[in-house]
Amino acid sequence: MPTTLKDVALRAGVSIKTVSNVIHGNIHVKEEKRQRVLQALKELNYQPNLPARYLRKGRVGILSLVIPELRNPYFAEIAEAVIDAAAEQSYRVMLDFTSGTYEHERQAIEKLHSNLIDGIILNSLMLKAEDLHIQGNEKLPIVLLGEHSLDMEYDHVTFDNVAAAYAATTHLLQLGRRQIAVIGFSRQMQRETTLLRFRGYAQALADAGLSLQESLLVYTPTAYDRESGAQAVHTLLERQQPFDALFCFNDLMAFGAMRALYERGLHVPEDIAVVGFDDLEEARFSVPSLTTVAPDKRQIGTTAVTRLLQCINGPETHVPGTVTVPFRLTMRESTGFTPQ
Incomplete structure (x- = not known):
């Protein structure tokens, strides 16, 4: 016979109502009771009649x-x-x-x-x-x-994208980097992601007494991917614009950027420090591993x-x-x- 709520209640030593509250996600159940019910549900392999x-x-x-x-x-x-x-x-x-x-x-x-x-x-x-x-x-x-x-x-x-971008830029400034290029900047500023992260970057520069440099802003297509990051680095180098750090608006662009830097004979972080955004699992395993903003x-x-x-x-x-x-x-x- 299938396991019933009564069976679970007896195993957990609680009322049927408490079992029902746990199953339905009611927050007004003491944690100790909740854990007993969850354990009983697991032990009895309780399968709710979902269609009904x-x-x-x-x-x-x-x-x-x-x-x-x-x-x-x-x-x-x-x-x-x-x-x-x-x-x-x-x-x-x-x-x-x-x-x-x-x-x-x-x-x-x-x-x-x-x-x-x-x-x-x-x-x-x-x-x-x-x-x-x-x-x-x-x-x-x-x-x-x-x-x-x-x-x-x-x-x-x-x-808070503004605060996150501010923290990323401030980190680079605290390392002594002053020519911080941005990858992910949009000329149209249509996406809120771009606008908010750029705002945090600009505020961090202003608070450090630095002015924005147009030549350090790399316009990218809407795709925030590895290819965009790589192309952005090539664009910066072709401008012959000195830069000592990159703030990439996501990790994928950061991975592409680091690959392009490697291909051009530049070392991370010795020559160029790089910060990404998203904290993808790949960030832990890239070489070098990537400093990044980690939303929960x-x-x-x-x-x-x-x-x-x-x-x-x-x-x-x-x-x-x-x-x-x-x-x-x-x-x-x-x-x-x-x-x-």
């Missing part, structure tokens, strides 16, 4: 995660955190990616309706506020990720799921808001530090 549960609540048990791309490991790590957090609450995740274009983002939203999913976690780069008011999904709970907030009454999970990607994913389920489970009482998760600067060999 969702049918009773008028739900389908599926969340949608819409991200700009799959090739960038940053989004893959965010997706993994979302999927893990959703699974803990017995939800599955439907994944879609948009290449960061307006057309694809709008198509992704248009095809999502409440008969298919219970809510959306959306990392948009291009959508406008009115794009989310599509007939059929007006009432779908939505949590936004990233820098693009849309200025709407939705939960938004992000981190696990917390981003977990918080997004938590906020979305709060909205799903209590739309009348849930108050949307912005959650800013922490970051840290992880110092490694590319700026002269031995990894811990």
